[in-house]
Amino acid sequence: MLNQIKNENFPVIRCIGIGKTYSKITEAVKNVTLTVNHGEILVLLGPSGCGKTTLLRLIAGFEEPTNGTLSVGGQLVSMPGKFVKPENRKVGMVFQDYALFPHLNVEKNIEFGLDKSNKSTERVEKIITLVGLDNLLKRMPNELSGGEQQRTALARALVPNPTVMLFDEPLSNLDAALRIKIREEIKEIVKQAEATTIFVTHDKEEAMFLGDRIAIMNNGKIEQIDTPEYIYNQPLTKFVAEFMDPASFIDVNITDPHTLSSEIGEIKTKEALVTDKQNLQILIRGNNVELSHVKGSCLVESIEFKGSHYSYTIKLPSGKIIEYISQDNNLKVSDNVTLSIKKEITIHIYQDEKYMMSTNVKPE
Amino acid sequence: MFKSSQSILQIISAMVLLLVAVPLAYVAINLISSPNKFIEYLVETKTLRLAWNTILLAVTVTVASICISVPLAILTIRSNLPMKKLFRVLLCLPLVFPSYIYGFLFIILFGPKGVLYDILQVIGVERIPDLYGYWGAFLCLTLLSYPYIFISVTSSLTKLDYSYEEASYSLGKSFWDTYIRVIIPILKPSIIVGAILVTLYVVSDFGAVSLLQYKSFSYVIYNQYQTIERAAAASTSSILILIGLLTIWFYKPDSANTNLYRSTASVSKSTKLIDLGRFKWIIVLLISTLVFVSVVFPIAVLINWGYSFTINYDDFFKIQVILNSIYASFVGTFVTVLLAIPIAFLIAKHKNTFSKMIEKISYIGFVLPGIVVALAVVYFGINFAMPIYQTIMLLAIGYIILFIPVAIGIIKPVISQMNPKLEESAKSLGASNFKIWQKINLPSMTPGITGAFILVFILIMKELPATLILSPLNFNTLATSIWTHATEAGFGMAAVYSGILLLFTGLPMFIMFNKGIQE
Numbered sequence: 019m020l021n022q023i024k025n026e027n028f029p030v031i032r033c034i035g036i037g038k039t040y041s042k043i044t045e046a047v048k049n050v051t052l053t054v055n056h057g058e059i060l061v062l063l064g065p066s067g068c069g070k071t072t073l074l075r076l077i078a079g080f081e082e083p084t085n086g087t088l089s090v091g092g093q094l095v096s097m098p099g100k101f102v103k104p105e106n107r108k109v110g111m112v113f114q115d116y117a118l119f120p121h122l123n124v125e126k127n128i129e130f131g132l133d134k135s136n137k138s139t140e141r142v143e144k145i146i147t148l149v150g151l152d153n154l155l156k157r158m159p160n161e162l163s164g165g166e167q168q169r170t171a172l173a174r175a176l177v178p179n180p181t182v183m184l185f186d187e188p189l190s191n192l193d194a195a196l197r198i199k200i201r202e203e204i205k206e207i208v209k210q211a212e213a214t215t216i217f218v219t220h221d222k223e224e225a226m227f228l229g230d231r232i233a234i235m236n237n238g239k240i241e242q243i244d245t246p247e248y249i250y251n252q253p254l255t256k257f258v259a260e261f262m263d264p265a266s267f268i269d270v271n272i273t274d275p276h277t278l279s280s281e282i283g284e285i286k287t288k289e290a291l292v293t294d295k296q297n298l299q300i301l302i303r304g305n306n307v308e309l310s311h312v313k314g315s316c317l318v319e320s321i322e323f324k325g326s327h328y329s330y331t332i333k334l335p336s337g338k339i340i341e342y343i344s345q346d347n348n349l350k351v352s353d354n355v356t357l358s359i360k361k362e363i364t365i366h367i368y369q370d371e372k373y374m375m376s377t378n379v380k381p382e
Numbered sequence: 383m384f385k386s387s388q389s390i391l392q393i394i395s396a397m398v399l400l401l402v403a404v405p406l407a408y409v410a411i412n413l414i415s416s417p418n419k420f421i422e423y424l425v426e427t428k429t430l431r432l433a434w435n436t437i438l439l440a441v442t443v444t445v446a447s448i449c450i451s452v453p454l455a456i457l458t459i460r461s462n463l464p465m466k467k468l469f470r471v472l473l474c475l476p477l478v479f480p481s482y483i484y485g486f487l488f489i490i491l492f493g494p495k496g497v498l499y500d501i502l503q504v505i506g507v508e509r510i511p512d513l514y515g516y517w518g519a520f521l522c523l524t525l526l527s528y529p530y531i532f533i534s535v536t537s538s539l540t541k542l543d544y545s546y547e548e549a550s551y552s553l554g555k556s557f558w559d560t561y562i563r564v565i566i567p568i569l570k571p572s573i574i575v576g577a578i579l580v581t582l583y584v585v586s587d588f589g590a591v592s593l594l595q596y597k598s599f600s601y602v603i604y605n606q607y608q609t610i611e612r613a614a615a616a617s618t619s620s621i622l623i624l625i626g627l628l629t630i631w632f633y634k635p636d637s638a639n640t641n642l643y644r645s646t647a648s649v650s651k652s653t654k655l656i657d658l659g660r661f662k663w664i665i666v667l668l669i670s671t672l673v674f675v676s677v678v679f680p681i682a683v684l685i686n687w688g689y690s691f692t693i694n695y696d697d698f699f700k701i702q703v704i705l706n707s708i709y710a711s712f713v714g715t716f717v718t719v720l721l722a723i724p725i726a727f728l729i730a731k732h733k734n735t736f737s738k739m740i741e742k743i744s745y746i747g748f749v750l751p752g753i754v755v756a757l758a759v760v761y762f763g764i765n766f767a768m769p770i771y772q773t774i775m776l777l778a779i780g781y782i783i784l785f786i787p788v789a790i791g792i793i794k795p796v797i798s799q800m801n802p803k804l805e806e807s808a809k810s811l812g813a814s815n816f817k818i819w820q821k822i823n824l825p826s827m828t829p830g831i832t833g834a835f836i837l838v839f840i841l842i843m844k845e846l847p848a849t850l851i852l853s854p855l856n857f858n859t860l861a862t863s864i865w866t867h868a869t870e871a872g873f874g875m876a877a878v879y880s881g882i883l884l885l886f887t888g889l890p891m892f893i894m895f896n897k898g899i900q901e
Contacts, residue, residue, distance in 0.1 A: 105551045
């Protein structure tokens, strides 16, 4: 299947209106529509219980969707009245705890997915070299380190040449240093194998590193699918903004087409704004604001040393909290200061906590 | 202070071990005193045939039990079978029957002129296969012992993560491939644990084989003992012990590492169960048939015969039998548990070569058939301890050897889990050793001791061959009375005593399973 698909933009996975309801009350996945293109890595990112693992299991065929249609590699695998079993989907899966067969050695585990008819030793050897397991083939799974188990699981899933690869939080059981090393390996291997991939995680750094695109899930719904840059810099919802990094939203009013007024002063914009909008906010992250020691209405609540910088928690007159990041350590708790938006940056305007538009701040 | 308490423990343990070694000494003395006679006896065709009979029965019952219980465990846990929980409980129920009760109920049901015969006669079948001999013993022991494997496999299957199945499916394997190549190999250690129990059970069974007149070792040993062929009985016993040890060697339980696989407490509720489709109700019918044949019919027959007997002949009934049973069981349990405590303490708290050796030796009783232990204790009594021969003391010694492994097995984990800081902090407060035992060690061991007491009491009350051989003259218990009446075809009286025995032993066991299975 993989070889026939030459077009880079061919959607290999296509979910349309997929939903999964366990009982009348619990809806794990609500009306999800997404596509993953050939060779692309899509990361499903969200807090635990957001439905990302359920969505992955629906694609793998371990669970049956309540509604919607699902196709993998051009084959319709799930729709009302039709369900293709996981064993007939050509979907490779790497599990959270690897699920290596404990009674088989590394080599037998890796070869498990081959039929007797198509025992392609060449492919097995290629993949063993790709994941670097040459010296461990006769080991049993319980004699392997976490990283080695991870690589064995990856090789095992790759050997049958699956149309898509699915990863269910495979790095969550590794320690921090190994996690970074293995995620680099996974990315390299998956890209080399040109496997279309969905990767589930709750770690945003991992998501930004691995994902060609990231889908942020919350409460069973997809809040945003975009490249990591867009997800971080231009979050579509308050949830996405706050999930990716500490973020604050402060209320603004459009007083004239080039001016926004807020409790930390006026902001001049390059582009003209439509004046009749109500309930507007702007997104503020720690590096969007400047601080001056001129006595103002903002209060330093706490200071935290983060190694590369200091993080200040600052309370605005309205009671809202903003994080301000600086290299300097020249403030004390309870100082009164003045905050303002940095010049020459892009700011994002939200209406009712949903993204509306972006505009550039005019340098004075 | 620490040293002295440890050496007291060691002395007590060593003394108990001397007791436990009695059967081995008995066999050894017999072999050394007349080795030629033993070898002559060993190569006799009669002996070889007996060995063949015993091994044939043990192997076929074990294989049949595996074939019944592994699919049943998978069906009652991983499939969409209706009434799974109920079936899980019902399928364990044969365990509550002692084999001598099951044996005579089997004769009433399926024997010549039995219930099945009467029913078949109505529809014109005149002949049914002979129940006595191999087939009867095979059927009876299989139905009695498959629950050992069923329980062992279900308990590891409920904890087994679904991701193994899912990994196999995602690698393109069908249901059958997945179960044959992944799940059953992963379950192998728990199958082995169950199979060891079944094989040992069959090899050492006395009740069923003697009632169904199958010439296996324990039946023949008893006949040799009755006809005062003491030397022959000793030789036969030696071979039986060898078969028990061979069983353990064959299965290599140490290598069956049960911790190889990952088990999980949180198995996803949403995972798709095996869809039995249109076979669902056929399977329900098959399992129900098994439950009816193995549990419902025997209980129905028991109640029917017991009830009609009680109505017609109430004066035959002897209350003394019940009192004897309780008395013997209580004395036996008391000394067994009392002696198990210091040994369990030594094994759990002072890990060294000596305590490891003690642990291994104390498990000997587990492999030894009751009849062999009984003969050894009789020999010991006649030759070295005549004053206690034909007293309850000698009977209690037999019980200790047989059941101390069970008591240690229950008490040891409780002690291992005790916080050593408690004892240390008591010491730092100046408590004496005696006070530490009285105020700290014993109270925290109470749950384990109670559990051991209940289980050992049940096991002793059920124990037939040791009670039969070691009891003082005219000291009849429930177990011996049931057996005596059943061998003389006094099924009504046997049914009455069986009902009483099952109330004492079966009911607590049933409650324990039920609790274990719900958890």
